[in-house]
Amino acid sequence: MPEQDPPPLGEARSDVVARTLTTLAGAVPCVGPLIQVALSETIPNVRLERIEAYLIHLQSRLDEQTLNDSLRTADGLDVFEEGMWQSARAYSDERKQYIAELVSKGMDSNGTERQESRHGLRILNQLDDAQIIILSSYQLKYRLIGEESTVAFYKKHRDVLGPFSREIGPNNKDRGKAELKDAFERHLSSFGLLDVKSEDYNTGRVSYELTAQGRRFLEYLGIAER
Template identity: 30%
Template sequence: MREESLSIRAKDEEIEIKTSRSDIAATLIKGIVGAAPVVGPMVAEVVSTVIPNQKLDRLIIFVKVLEDKIKYIEEDVLKEKIKSEEFTDLLEDGLNQAARALSEERKQYLASLLKNSLTKDELSHIEEKKLLSILSELNDIEIIVLKYESLYPEEQDDFWEAHKEIFERPDVYVGAPQENIDRDALYNSYRENLIRLGLLKGK
């Protein structure tokens, strides 16, 4: 069986291990349960059957984000809801996306959608799955643009500065370098996709 090198951050320690694929799955489950005692066991059960060999560090970080968002829910209510077929279905979709999530903003959006499915009854299961599906159609830059547009004006400056490599628009003029033209076209395509999905209003 092929061995892989795995790096997991647990309790502020960087652990390098060389292990088999079966051991990777076991390590993931242990890390998830340790990072999130309430929701962790439920997540670990899903992960072990759905995505046992995905990016482990991303999943553990995501589950901790989710745990932080749901820790204020009454435990009896939480335990009942997370065992429902509807939440398990959403969780599988969310974990598949979380395994590919690179940005903090995407992890936060995913965790918020799952948390809202536990705490709010306004949306049906089908509608909640649709929101997750829409999120999967967005790349990380589109997530960041959407986050920026959702902030209050006084919050936007700091967020813009933190992501200025995305928001700084290149000069486009007759004879401009092709790189500038391409970057501007890409940024416009991000906004157009958000507008197409109904997440931003066209100007």
Template identity: 30%
Template sequence: MQDSNIDIQTKRVDTAVALTKGVLGAVPFAGGALAEIIGSVVPNQRLDRIAAFLTELDKRLKKVEVEKLNHNKFALDLFEDGMYQAVRILSEDRNKYLANFLKHTIDVDSDSYSTKKKLLGILQELTDKDIEILKSISKIWYQATARKYSIIPVTYGQYDKLLDEEKNEYEHLRVDFGLHIANLQRLNLVHVKTKEIDPEWDDSHIDNDTGLPEVDDCNLTKIGELLLSNIGAIDC
């Protein structure tokens, strides 16, 4: 019975993708490029990811919105970019975020197209954990967020007893949160306030994990708020 269910699911996915390829091939502007993606890159992954994304998008788009999409060259361009991202999606939440974003682009015009394009590009550069931390910062103050992702420090003696692989993993965990904050800051999604360094003491307020100035506070920029709003994560 289990094999039968898997078989049915596989056929449903293959049928959905086949239909998708046919529809996209007839779509002006982006159709040819999308069909090429589905016909080459996606099959190597059984097309599950693209099918999962299209399912989420289908839940959100009404028939009239699909018709608008087909007649809006700016929306179609963003949809093509979204399809490239969908191929690499690894989580259900990410499918929802991308589907929500594209739903908000149906009525995009020449004035808002550039901003939407840049926001979609930023979304591509974020990991799921980046988004999770960004959401946390939008709800609670920075230090509470930092503690949530902190690790239990070990003594020098405990560290020396770790295997090389364990030491490597520990070092990755130490810098993990700092790397995510640095990425969010690089993309102008958060404003980071660091503690002032005492000129008479070079090591004052230096984060032992990252080697960078300690973060005193962190909050979302307007761009960060706009991104969360566009992906439907502002109240999640």
């Protein structure tokens, strides 16, 4: 779907939504009317093609009855709405899938699991894709040196994971990336997703390990250890 241009000044929000909802409802027909309500009341003038991709991912994870039943509860609609907002700002398809995975788990459960899903959405909203890659790299399957899957993963994400040279000097372009990765790991640790394993007080280098909460978060994103 092409990106929507900003509406002309003075155009009613309802007109904007009405003009674009036909395509969305066609993409996910089983929840078309409920999507129309959510869009017209909460998310005007967004990048609807991103929401469409999210809705398709969500529909593939939930049956029609579960989706409709959950949307008719206050907390279920809250989880769905948060997913809509986040998907409107999501650039990568992977991130839309993470959002859909979290939302589907929340909508297909209740009580503690639904609260955990909502908490996961709040955390995801404060992490970028690079930080998700770094967190994923702490899974055991990517810590096995020489394994084909490990080599492929680090090769694919070389710009995020390194290895980076930490030499001080104007010609070392890697040092900034190394420091950024350090900052990302501290950020992940602040959410309890990584824990400090050891620290070298001479160099300031910190070694981390994945926490139980970190493993659970990755599980909710659909990218946990298999």
